[in-house]
Amino acid sequence: MxxxxxxxxxxxxxxxxxxxxxxxxxxxxxxxxxxxxxxxxxxxxxxxxxxxxxxxxxxxxxxxxxxxxxxxxxxxxxxxxxxxxxxxxxxxxxxxxxxxxxxxxxxxxxxxKIPMTTHHNHDEEGEHNEKEQAGHGRDEGQGKPGNLDPxxxxxxxxxxxxxxxxxxxxxxxxxxxxxxxxxxxxxxxxxxxxxDAQLKATFAGKQGLQFMVFHPAWGYFADAYGLEQVPIEIEGKDPKPAQLKALIEHAREKGIKVVFVQPQFSAKSAEVVAREIGGQVAFADSLAEDWMASMREVAEKFKAALK
The missing domain is CATH 3.40.50.1980 (Nitrogenase molybdenum iron protein domain)
Incomplete structure (x- = not known):
């Protein structure tokens, strides 16, 4: 021993x-x-x-x-x-x-990869954006890496x-x-x-509807389930007053009442938009450790917010 x-x-x-x-x-x-x-x-x-x-x-x-x-x-x-x-x-x-x-x-x-979403995609360029959503404008080795959604x-x-x-x-x-x-x-x-099957069922009949986010992290998610994200952040920065005004008008027009933010980002601009549209700010964590559970949780939040 x-x-x-x-x-x-x-x-x-x-x-x-x-x-x-x-x-x-x-x-x-x-x-x-x-x-x-x-x-x-x-x-x-x-x-x-x-x-x-x-x-x-x-x-x-x-x-x-x-x-x-x-x-x-x-x-x-x-x-x-x-x-x-x-x-x-x-x-x-x-x-x-x-x-x-x-x-x-x-x-x-x-x-x-797809290009990072910007707010102008949802304004006067609706026809152009539809082409991008259909698959055009994606990365085919032509775009700059910094402009593509990671x-x-x-x-x-x-x-x-x-x-x-x-x-x-x-x-x-x-x-x-x-x-x-x-x-x-x-x-x-x-x-x-x-x-994937659950999320397809969750968003069935909601194709083309928009949800508003501060940081444009959910482009691939939206792409997978026929939705559109409307970001507040513009090229990594808070929007200027005129841009913020346009976002508020867009949210009112689309009946958007929830603005989603990630815990890693400031909610200041999101709170301004939410206040002006009589809505609220909600969290959607894109970097959660339990990926599977987080995806289900965020999907339910998006579903409740879609109008």
Whole structure:
């Protein structure tokens, strides 16, 4: 018994000495850009992965700067799953320098991106906007990356594409457990298909209706279910007085009574619009950790707000 305990003690000390700081022992150390990606990777990787998030809860993805400790932890990571936001470009250069052996996987690979929605799409350019909604004006390698919508995790059909990319990467990194990853992936996709069917039923008969948001994060969601988002924010900034007036008039014309904001953004402009239209401000978190539950919750809020 003493000999066994001695061996266990030596093994424990060895593990403590050689364990990677910041990561669980015997798991694949993974970094992702945003919290919803953590959900996807954990659903597929299960107990075989240890996932760290770059953009912490409550922070703004589009204006985030990695912390020194994160850069240090990155040097131990095996893989980084990028989401495709323009802000990542600067990170990825630092990531490559910090950990040249770490693999960077772009989960937006194979996804056809749409332009970021602006309010003018819903004014005099209705005919032009209809063409964009029909699929024209999408990214075909011609647009500037900064003008394309990076919020691909808010569309269940697009998340299935990202899940496949994550699966392929984990199976290549850890081929010993490829069957486990495949089983977990299939379970995730089954859940996404069920969610997609529920959302289609939720928004049946509401095609073309509009909901107002501060930050235009819900373009892919709207695209998937035949809706239209009307953003208050213009090119990442609060609207000017004349633009704000136009938004208020548009909301009145369309009977919009709810303005949705994300917890990561100021609600000041949204509150002004809501007050002027006799409406209210509601939260729709695009970066919630429980992605599946959050999508259902936000969908119910959108449904209640649609007129």
């Amino acid at each position: 003493v000999r066994v305990l001695g061996k266990l003690t030596v093994f424990t000390l060895f593990s403590l000495i050689f364990a990677r700081p910041g990561f669980a022992v015997d798991r694949i150390p993974v970094f992702v850009s945003i919290v919803p990606q953590k959900y996807f990777v954990q659903q597929i990787g299960g107990d075989l992965v240890d996932v760290h998030v770059m953009v912490q809860p409550g922070a703004n993805l589009h204006a985030y700067e990695p912390r020194p400790k994160q850069m240090a932890d990155l040097s131990k990571a095996r893989v980084y799953f990028a989401i495709g936001d323009p802000s990542e470009h600067a990170w990825l250069k630092k990531v490559a320098a910090a950990s040249p052996k770490m693999r960077v996987v772009h989960t937006d690979h194979g996804i056809e 919020h691909i995790w808010l569309s269940p059909p697009l998340v299935k594409i990202q899940a496949r990319t994550i699966l392929n990467a984990l199976q290549e990194i850890d081929s010993l457990h490829r069957t486990i990853y495949e089983v977990n992936y299939n379970q995730l996709v089954s859940g996404i298909d069920e969610l």
